[in-house]
Amino acid sequence: MLAIVLLGIFVLIALRAPIFVALGAPALAYLYAKGIPFGLAPQRITGTVNDSILAAVPMFLLAGRLMNFCGATERIFNLAQALVGHIRGGLGYVAVLASMIFSAMSGSAAADAVGVGTVTVKAMRERGYDPAFAAGVTLSASTLAPIIPPSIIMIIYGATANVSIGKLFVGGLLPGLMIVCFLMATVGFLSHKRGYPKGESFSFARLWRALWDASLVILTPLFIIGSIFSGICTPTEAGVIAVIYVMLLGFFYGTLTVRDLSREIIGAGTAVGALLLIVSVSGLDGWMFSREQLPVLLSGQVTSLTTDPTLIVILILLVVLVLGMFMDATPIILMVVPAITPLLNATGIDPIHVGVLFCIMCVIGLITPPVGVALYGVSMVSRLPIERVFWASLPFFLALMVSIGVLVAFPQIITFLPSLMFGN
Numbered sequence: 014m015l016a017i018v019l020l021g022i023f024v025l026i027a028l029r030a031p032i033f034v035a036l037g038a039p040a041l042a043y044l045y046a047k048g049i050p051f052g053l054a055p056q057r058i059t060g061t062v063n064d065s066i067l068a069a070v071p072m073f074l075l076a077g078r079l080m081n082f083c084g085a086t087e088r089i090f091n092l093a094q095a096l097v098g099h100i101r102g103g104l105g106y107v108a109v110l111a112s113m114i115f116s117a118m119s120g121s122a123a124a125d126a127v128g129v130g131t132v133t134v135k136a137m138r139e140r141g142y143d144p145a146f147a148a149g150v151t152l153s154a155s156t157l158a159p160i161i162p163p164s165i166i167m168i169i170y171g172a173t174a175n176v177s178i179g180k181l182f183v184g185g186l187l188p189g190l191m192i193v194c195f196l197m198a199t200v201g202f203l204s205h206k207r208g209y210p211k212g213e214s215f216s217f218a219r220l221w222r223a224l225w226d227a228s229l230v231i232l233t234p235l236f237i238i239g240s241i242f243s244g245i246c247t248p249t250e251a252g253v254i255a256v257i258y259v260m261l262l263g264f265f266y267g268t269l270t271v272r273d274l275s276r277e278i279i280g281a282g283t284a285v286g287a288l289l290l291i292v293s294v295s296g297l298d299g300w301m302f303s304r305e306q307l308p309v310l311l312s313g314q315v316t317s318l319t320t321d322p323t324l325i326v327i328l329i330l331l332v333v334l335v336l337g338m339f340m341d342a343t344p345i346i347l348m349v350v351p352a353i354t355p356l357l358n359a360t361g362i363d364p365i366h367v368g369v370l371f372c373i374m375c376v377i378g379l380i381t382p383p384v385g386v387a388l389y390g391v392s393m394v395s396r397l398p399i400e401r402v403f404w405a406s407l408p409f410f411l412a413l414m415v416s417i418g419v420l421v422a423f424p425q426i427i428t429f430l431p432s433l434m435f436g437n
Contacts, residue, residue, distance in 0.1 A: 072252025102204020153409030337378015
């Protein structure tokens, strides 16, 4: 019966049915086939979203949307250009650095890809860069958004796996910076090979002007990350602070009106409603998987192949990579995490290490066809075919995979800061 249900989920997803239908319809069919009262469904559905940590999701989502009214993208781009624009292929470095800064405010790869991509791709076109290269580097850099805190998918992962959100956020810092280095190294190699131009000469005066212009904007991630890491605020409370600060910033710059604020609140509420609908329905699937002993079966199958923790982590990541080519990050987390959590506990694998790697691999799925949300976003803003954007991003995709290999081999890169700040 379980195999039929899982097949039904994947078939519905392949047929492009709404995710909540793909997850919910087979679960209801399971209840009917087993003679279980349908009254169980609303209990499990409402119980899944009855978690205070999920309140952080709408806050960070709204803060990210309101950043568009502060001229955040342009200010961050100008700052990044003043820092690294003078190097050969400088605008490629600018795209990576701007994405890193923007990531610490949006928490969404799709928002990063469209927001930063709108500015960087246009600027690189005008300066003689290959448009496909511009799109490729922008697409790959958008993967930083859910890795560098705050991260919406880390919140969902933490709530699903019952893992500390704060530890996941801290654990994503060093990997995020390492991935920035790998992406910049790739930009440097391709820029020298193809002879891309240098930008304006470095100027401390220009850097100071750009830093001053962006100072209030870049304080946003400092408020968010600092309040969480210092223990002053929970992630949910930090999200509220971010919304209030960005809202006041918009009013200060005179770029946000009450009408705009009302529209963005409604838009964020609509997006969160759709997201939490999927999360709530997944609770019924989680109960069904537990009743059918899926975690036990999965643990038995994996441990029959290997008991080596590193190989187990690699197998899990390969599954996530394949699923990420067809599904968004949220349903992958909601489907896979309840099944693998008992396996991780049984084998003694660090849940923070796996959690950060899991989220990174989910994000890589966002830049791969056929269902890459960020891929479609960059294709739209660059006005290039999806296939051309993906092939241009392939060197960066390989850099991302190498970085994941390093993180698997050296888990201390992820676990060092959480252990230092929160203890074991």
